[in-house]
Amino acid sequence: MTSRPLDLILVSTPIGGLGSGRGGGVELTLSSLLKGLVDRDHRVRLIAAEGSQLPEGCEAVELLTAQGLDQPSWQHLDGESPVLIPRAGLLPRFLDIALNVGAEADAVINFGYDWLPLWITPHVSQRLFHLISMGAVADVMRDQIEALASWDQQRLAFHTARQAADFRLPQPPRVVGNGFDLSRYQFRQEAGGPLGWAGRVAPEKGLEDAAAAAAALGEQLLVWGLREDPAYAEAVEAMVPTGTLQWRGFLPNAELQEELGRCRALINTPKWNEAYGNVVVEALACGVPVVAYDRGGPGELVQSGQTGFLVEPDNVSALSDALKRVPELDRADCRTWVEANATQEVFARRVEDWVLAGLSSLP
Template structure:
């Protein structure tokens, strides 16, 4: 495939600086995408909050930092919540900078999940593309996504088909998956390590079910992640015998993969329609099988019986039973799946195809590219 280098502006989530952990999986997605696009010789400008840090392998990107108050996450809103933008908000500050830099770019890629950039798309000269990072969590967001799918279908992409199915789209969804720099993940063949769980510590991630399964087996559970909801973390810890949860905190990719790779299995227990499941693929990259609820992105990523086991959603007994079958999984098959489906090279190539096709569609309508 011939790649024609583009000038691209990428916009981070308006929830925290890059590297803080507050942006959840978007941070890892964004850095992987930047790295892959740079390898394809695209010129990349990243717009992010003040205090953001890019990994060394993304140093060829131009980082533009803007100041502002973090945007409330739609993840914690109810389905009928209204659009809220705080005074001196980071969201409008990011998009002011993005539109300014977008005037000199071929395309602007929105990696955050919020209403403003979706609404702006038909009315501004820079061509805005949106990598949707969550499923249907609020009516106002669903309506904005579905409206844009009707007016500008080429401007939307999703991580998985299950995520895209949350929305009523006029045609087939563009699904680009996700990707990771596998040089950051060491394949480990050890099979008798502890159980692990990773993610933001928040109710929609379902840590209490993983804790219950570990407790049923009388084993500790190593937990990595940012404690977004400390009351919830306390609740989960109180629900199982003392010492069941071993809090490892928010770690760098290097630190986490070293510890995660020693695990016998990773448990994934989403209570919502997870758009993708970054930590699932990170575990597989280390050769760690994944036991997961058959819900959302993880249910699309895991090959049950080959790279782990899928069990009915919210069934702790089935989760516990599947943990006893980990030895049936070949850890080399876990790594092989990632090498074929989820490297940052594969991911950035899919994103490039999406942007290229969208720009060509615009050119057919306007006569300009």
């Protein structure tokens, strides 16, 4: 515990309300951290889109909401895209609130991956920190993250070292990982069951490779997640035999872990440099081994040969071969790794240490 409780303002993603699923992994990150910080006796206020829902156990968090249009996601833009801010967009409205209520707070922690909060940081007296949630998906974002790191790298934290390696940083990165409330994930020892895949159904997540690997084994693949790109989902379904894909939709956590935990293995097939890989840890928490491309965050999370297997990126044959080896693994090792490395308590403490170190370096 710190010597005194901190007064912290957390700024949610400007892509959808908390609980909607549109914010992707940032929603789960925020939910875990809110609970973890409250449990450590910090005062926490959250700025989020109107209609956001606080997770269970976060009744002590003060929710401050704003109306506005979602910010376009950088992961759906090309590398040379310019900065876009919609008229009546959520992002500047979030910052209005953050700069107002954050004037007397110890720190403001921004979770939105966007240019404006990064750019404004050196120009205001409020102590803004940024947990970077993606790699260098656009030139203008890479430039701004690197510029802020040159000014004060203590203001930045990353989920994994692989993610941070996308950027030229003057010092070794502050890596905080991520955290999960393990009381919400039931460990299952049984090793049978279907294959699974989970994530936003969009091209950068690589569902087509997981579907092809399942089809090569003559098995069904359960798919959980928001169909962000319906045309892409239909194209993937058309690539494999009818009935290969079983669409399970975007489920609340309790239902997701119940179904996911019954899987023999989770397939993780990112086509881009995932910053972390929340669903990888969710599967491991249930005792489900993960067969993943050795790319980005999942390549740091999966202990190949112990909690799953890492294979050459974009190699569907290697995925299929690794899936055949899953019975070699002890599912208890999956849960044990999460307990040591990715609980909400571990995550909250790492974030707390990062903010305290940053505050101690300020004049």
